[in-house]
Amino acid sequence: xxxxxxxxxxxxxxxxxxxxxxxxxxxxxxxxxxxxxxxxxxxxxxxxxxxxxxxxxxxxxxxxxxxxxxxxxxxxxxxxxxxxxxxxxxxxxxxxxxxxxxxxxxxxxxxxxxxxxxxxxx
Numbered sequence: 285x286x287x288x289x290x291x292x293x294x295x296x297x298x299x300x301x302x303x304x305x306x307x308x309x310x311x312x313x314x315x316x317x318x319x320x321x322x323x324x325x326x327x328x329x330x331x332x333x334x335x336x337x338x339x340x341x342x343x344x345x346x347x348x349x350x351x352x353x354x355x356x357x358x359x360x361x362x363x364x365x366x367x368x369x370x371x372x373x374x375x376x377x378x379x380x381x382x383x384x385x386x387x388x389x390x391x392x393x394x395x396x397x398x399x400x401x402x403x404x405x406x
Contacts, residue, residue: 349388357381 306323309315315323332354339347361377 353381353385353388356384360384 306315310320332351335354336347336350339350357378360381361374364373364377364380367373
């Protein structure tokens with residue numbers, strides 16, 4: 285258990301160091317908007333790939349709606365973020381996307397494997 289905590293703390297420290305480095309590079313003017321947009325796209329694709337690996341690789345489930353759930357979260361963030369571009373609005377968009385995905389998950393849970401795959405295409 286202690287080894288797992290140490291590994292988690294190490295990853296958290298690396299994450300904070302990476303965030304600090306990016307903040308420093310942006311404030312120094314080394315990274316412009318183009319490079320930030322590329323880094324954001326890389327981060328989004330990493331999140332999508334890790335999520336798909338968890339669903340398909342570890343649990344063995346077949347999910348056709350994985351990209352759809354990602355799109356629901358993206359649209360929620362875009363709509364709420366276009367009205368107010370603040371951190372609380374961003375977190376509200378995450379909650380809204382999670383609620384919509386949760387509503388589909390509740391319906392999907394009661395179905396068989398074939399029906400579950402078809403529901404995930406919504």
